Amino acid sequence: MYGTFTSLLLLLGVAVVLVWAFRRIKLPAILAYLCAGIIAGPHVMGWISDPDEYHLIAELGIVLLLFSLGLEFSLPKMIAMRRLVFGLGAAQVLGSLLIFLVVGFLLLGNWAAALAIAGALALSSTAVVIKQLSESSQTATRRGQVSVAILLFQDIAVVPLLIIIPLLAGGGDGSIAYSLLMALVKGAAVIAVLMAVGKWVLPYAFREIANQRTDELFVLATLLVALVAGGLTHAFGLSMALGAFLAGMMLGESKYKHQLEADIRPFRDILMGLFFTTVGMQLALTTFIQSLHWVLLIILGMTAVKLVLIRYVAKALGERDRDAWGSAISLFQMGEFGFVIVSLAGTYNLLTDQVSSILIGVGVFSMAVTPIVIQKLQPLVSLLIREPTEEPDIAQKVENSGREQQVLICGFGRVGQTISRFLDAEGIKHIAVDNDPLRVQEAVAGGAPVYFGDSAKRDILRAVGAAHVPLIIISFSDDSRAIDVLKEIRSMNDKAFVIVRSRDDLNLDRLTDAGASQVVPDTLEASLMLISHVLSHSGIPIRRILSRLEQERRNHYGDMHGFYPGSQTTVDAENADRLEFLHAVNLPEQAWAVGKSVEELNWSDYQVKLKALRRDDVEVEDPSSQITLRAGDVVLLSGKPRYVESAERWLLEG
Incomplete structure (x- = not known):
């Protein structure tokens, strides 16, 4: 027990130092984790003699990563992407398999061994690519979606490969066709169950959990859903990552998506770091150096095949040149499932130790280079299609132009709802975030642009666009909480104009010091004053603003009567006949x-x-x-x- 604890402590210490050093020189943290794994692994320092002991825990990082990715993809969006998943994804996997299979047979003279090599090289790294696309804000771009579609099909393609290889080696019983058919039936059944549960059970369960207002309960429920979904698909022969993705996709349509993503992020990042260290532990440095020429040659061949296949098939399916090349470059590497296939082939003596070591070197080296490649994706694409680098690209310009007029409302109580109505009337794009699940449910049913989440959390603010939005309204009257929100906002956006509502002026100096651009007192007239600042800052002519406010006064605040009640809205006898x-x-x-x-x-x-x-x-x-x-x-x-x-x-x- 003491030895295990000491090993983990040494690994953690090396990882902390290397991540700090790599970030100081502007290199991705993934490289630091890979280096930490190489140092702590059995081939260098030997602190951890068997990396497989940590494999299950490390795989949970991929599960949580795919769950987070699923939150960004709704079911209609995935249905719309079926052409990419089953068209482009299938073409890439089958085309790569065929080419690598022929080359492998010519070199080794064994079809089973050639299939194992082809399967390992045809798959790309879901963990590395998606993590880097997320960190560089490219997941929502077209090239990011194309990459995700191909990776999803690759995760599905792993299943038949893991079934066929033992059968070809004589290690399985029964026919290949029967085994594949049973896997297909099981996969369809478990996917149907997950989608039904995600559609009809999870939203109600999370609504009840959110009503309890207990952060740890929400976190526990999120982890449980992700792990149960992954475990269910694993039990039926599919990858755990696929089940987690489906669960996230079902919850991605709910109003809790931003809170779910924020809660799961710390666990995901820690476990992903552990996963990359276990990848690094598998590299034998001596063998890698001795076979470096083979490693580089295989990487070049693998890259060329994937680049040509993905680029030309994507182009044939109507994708832009820039997006086709961008996706092809992102997926050049060997993936984590390649290690599983190599290990399985080694178990059945299909591959020699030397070939297995070379393939592991290909995987680790290509995964290590991937973060740098994705960071430099724009220049590389421009080099290939001989166009000047777009900075930012067209999609980003369109996105930015839509952001210029956007407003973020923190708190969707009575004042927040009043602001939202005025912004709607003027056609100003905005979004709101509130932590009252009942209010959010009612507001969403009425068509209001509001999400569930705690606006004092950095990840929630980042998810709703606080890092780039030019105008932010803090509409609740809790001054101490408003100060916490201000600190988080200013840590990511020091240019935003932030208007804060307060009951009185007792904390005016504290709110101003925390970063408030304007503090407004609390009454209906103050709400009108707040609206005047919002509309003025959004470019609406002052005469039009004054006319709107005067119209509301003449109408006795007609549009301001009525609000969505929340679970904490109290209606006593004194106020029952005055509230609407x-x-x-x-x-x-x-x-x-x-x-x-x-x-x-x-x-x-x-x-x-x-x-x-x-x-x-x-x-x-x-x-x-x-x-x-x-x-x-x-x-x-x-x-x-x-x-x-x-x-x-x-x-x-x-």
Whole structure:
């Protein structure tokens, strides 16, 4: 026990020093972890004699990485990408396998050994590529999506390779066709189960967990979902990473996606570091140096095959030259599943120790070079297609132009909702974040652009764009929490104009010192003052602003009445007759009001107002009295709490 603890302590110490040193000289942390693994591994210092002891824990890093990636891909988005996954991905894997298989047979004279080599070289590194694309903010670009699509198919292709190799070596029983068919059936079944659970169970479970307002419970539930999904697919013969990706993809459609990503990030990064150290431990330096010429030759051949296949197939599928080359360059390396295939082939004596060592050297060296290649992706692509480097590229320019007018609202209580309505009226793009799950659920149902999350957390702020947004509103009245949010905002964005709401001016100096550009007191009139600053900073003419504010005053703050209640909204006897709630009612097919026009319904009898009508996720402005309500419509009601509840029963049951 003492020896294991000492080994881990030494490994951690080396990793800390190397990560610090590599970051100081602007090199990726992945290289530091690989070097730490080489030093601590059995071939140099020997602190850790058997890297396989840590393989399972290290693999969890890939599971959490793919879970995070899945949060960024919704099911409709993945369906839309099926042409890339099963077209480009299949072409790359099958084409690479065929070429490497022929070359391997010519060199070794054994089809089974050649297939093992071909399988190892045809696959790229999901862990390295996705991590580097995420760190360089390229996951959402077209070339990033093309790379992810190919990697997803590669993860699927691992399964038949792991089945076929033992059978070809005589180590399995039964036919290859039967084994592959059973794997396909099991895979389809487990994917269907995961998608059903993710669609119908997880959103409700996380809503209940969020209602408890316990951070550790949310973190534990997130880890449990990712690991159970990975374990389920692993039990049915698929990769753990694929199951975690599917679970993340299902939750990516929920309002909790940013909070989930922020909670899982620390565990993911630590375990990913451990994974890369275990990769480094597998490299035998002596053999690597002696066979360096073979390692470099194989890497050049592998790179050439993947570049040509991915580039030309992607181009044939209609991708831009720049995106096709960018994806091809990103996927030139051998992947982590290549080590699994090499190890399996070695177990069945298909590969000699020397060939296995050379392939491991190819994997480690190519993975080590990948972070640098992806960092220099733009210049490399421009060199290949003979165009000047775009900085930033067209997609980034479009994205930046959309960001120029964006506003971030921290807190979606009454004031935050008022600001959102005014911004909507002026056509100003904005996003809000709030940590009340009930309020977020109601607001999202009503069409508001709000996400669940704690705005005092750096990862949440980064996820909703606080690092680049020019205007930020802190609309809640908790001064101490506002100071925490200000500190996080200023650590990532010192140019943003930050407007802070406060109950009074007692903490004005503290808020200003923490980074507030403007502090506004708390009343309805203060809300109008806040709106004037927001619209003015967003470029709206002052005359138009004053006209809007005067219109609200003449209307007795008509548009400001009503708000989405949250789980902590208290309605006592004193305030019950003064508050007005907003409540979104979704009309199912059996609802009593379906088929009736707005004019037929006696809204005044229930003392509520029809504030808005949403149909197919599009808001119907000023719904006409002639409009007939349909199944699936979302009716936004405004009124006192008891009247809103009665009106909902009326619309649903008559």
